[in-house]
Amino acid sequence: MARRCELTGKAVQSGNNVSHANNKTRRRFLPNLCNVTLLSDALGSSIKLRVSAHALRSVEHRGGLDKFLMKARDGELSSRALTVKRQVKKKLTEAQA
DSSP states (O other): OOSBOTTTOOBOEEEEEEOTTOOEEEEEEOOOEEEEEEEETTTTEEEEEEEEHHHHHHHHHHTSHHHHHHHSOTTTSOHHHHHHHHHHHHHHHHHHO
16 A cells, blocks of 8 residues: 555655764655545545545545545546545536536
8 A cells, every 4th residue: 555645645755864963864754644534425425545634634624525526636636536536526416407
């Protein structure tokens, strides 16, 4: 399983540990990933995703999972999140018609 947020695409970054003597060694910056269950209002079900803490705050700020997915770019989303987005879009267009 990749260390990548399923909603924002945030992944591992690399950099240097710098000592007091200015010695540099490589290190990895891992994203703060959480396994969460988010509720979809349009689908009426819950979806399990692995998202970063920052993405979780963004979902709450935008007003829920459905609104977040509608605004998100497809390139950032994982394949699981893309299928949920398509399902939500389909339900919303059916409700409008």
